[in-house]
Amino acid sequence: MRCIRIFAEQKWLIDDFEVAQARPRAAPHQSGKGRAQSPDKPPRCLSEVAQAGHLCYECTTRLATRRALPHFTRMTDPADMRREYTQAGLSEENALADPIAQFRLWFEQALAAQLVEPNAMTLSTVDAYGAPDSRTVLLKAYDERGFVFFTNYHSAKAGQIEKNPRVSLQFPWLGLERQVKIRGAAEKISTKDSLKYFLSRPRGSQLGAWVSHQSTVISNRSILEMKLAEMKRKFGDGEIPLPDFWGGYRVVPALIEFWQGRPSRLHDRLQYSQNDVGEWQIERLAP
Numbered sequence: 001m002r003c004i005r006i007f008a009e010q011k012w013l014i015d016d017f018e019v020a021q022a023r024p025r026a027a028p029h030q031s032g033k034g035r036a037q038s039p040d041k042p043p044r045c046l047s048e049v050a051q052a053g054h055l056c057y058e059c060t061t062r063l064a065t066r067r068a069l070p071h072f073t074r075m076t077d078p079a080d081m082r083r084e085y086t087q088a089g090l091s092e093e094n095a096l097a098d099p100i101a102q103f104r105l106w107f108e109q110a111l112a113a114q115l116v117e118p119n120a121m122t123l124s125t126v127d128a129y130g131a132p133d134s135r136t137v138l139l140k141a142y143d144e145r146g147f148v149f150f151t152n153y154h155s156a157k158a159g160q161i162e163k164n165p166r167v168s169l170q171f172p173w174l175g176l177e178r179q180v181k182i183r184g185a186a187e188k189i190s191t192k193d194s195l196k197y198f199l200s201r202p203r204g205s206q207l208g209a210w211v212s213h214q215s216t217v218i219s220n221r222s223i224l225e226m227k228l229a230e231m232k233r234k235f236g237d238g239e240i241p242l243p244d245f246w247g248g249y250r251v252v253p254a255l256i257e258f259w260q261g262r263p264s265r266l267h268d269r270l271q272y273s274q275n276d277v278g279e280w281q282i283e284r285l286a287p
């Protein structure tokens with residue numbers, strides 16, 4: 001919060017960060033505490049993340065935009081943007097027989113590569129008219145039974161799943177030139193399992209679940225702030241109960257496709273599907 005406010009008032013924070021970055025071991029955006037603030041020495045970002053050597057969200061966005069700007073002004077036409085995918089291949093010989101094991105391997109590699117939000121996945125559903133709808137949700141568990149995410153059971157996606165449980169998931173691990181696509185059916189997990197996860201969440205997230213009537217129209221942000229204050233008063237320091245409108249879904253996979261980018265657009269696509277006796281078989285798809 002602090003960083004955002006200061007940035008709005010003092011436009012040179014980003015320059016300051018870049019200078020600090022260029023100096024080895026200099027801590028960017030240090031707290032101003034104990035440091036004389038001369039008029040030509042701008043105050044630094046005081047947010048906690050900044051003190052850990054990073055910019056806050058607001059500054060990061062502005063910095064990224066500014067750094068990207070020369071690039072974009074040189075090349076504004078997406079048709080000119082192309083890149084060869086050369087990092088790896090995926091062959092029938094190397095692919096693991098069990099798609100969950102193969103997913104685990106790639107997921108671990110996405111973590112090791114420090115991709116941003118490697119557990120973020122696009123969940124696609126269809127509405128009552130058959131029109132598709134997509135949004136990002138976070139994978140919170142997976143095993144041979146399927147892939148679990150948590151959400152509001154009164155949300156748009158939940159209403160769509162209620163009418164048509166067929167969904168797809170997609171992990172865009174672009175830093176590794178990979179994607180994983182999963183098609184299957186979503187089912188609610190048990191209240192016990194939802195509770196277990198809910199209790200593991202930070203208190204702020206638990207309160208957030210109570211505050212937001214996800215996917216409904218609200219007149220302004222203050223509605224949320226007021227509701228949050230109300231919930232804080234209501235629950236005090238006590239345990240926050242699991243809302244009956246919040247919990248997990250498990251996507252039980254019927255098809256899992258692993259996609260690895262290759263040169264000349266001759267990508268590797270291996271699709272796992274279950275045969276009549278529940279065994280997974282692998283087929284190669286044309287890219």
Ligand SMILES: Cc1cc2nc3c(=O)[nH]c(=O)nc-3n(C[C@H](O)[C@H](O)[C@H](O)COP(=O)(O)O)c2cc1C
Pocket residue numbers: 117120133134135136137138139149150151152155156157158214215
């Ligand atoms: C990185 C990221 C992670 C998200 N994770 C979740 C999540 O785990 N659960 C969730 O309900 N919404 C999550 N959202 C918000 C959803 O994308 C979406 O806005 C919200 O669930 C409402 O979707 P709906 O109106 O289609 O139901 C996330 C969004 C982003 C960008």
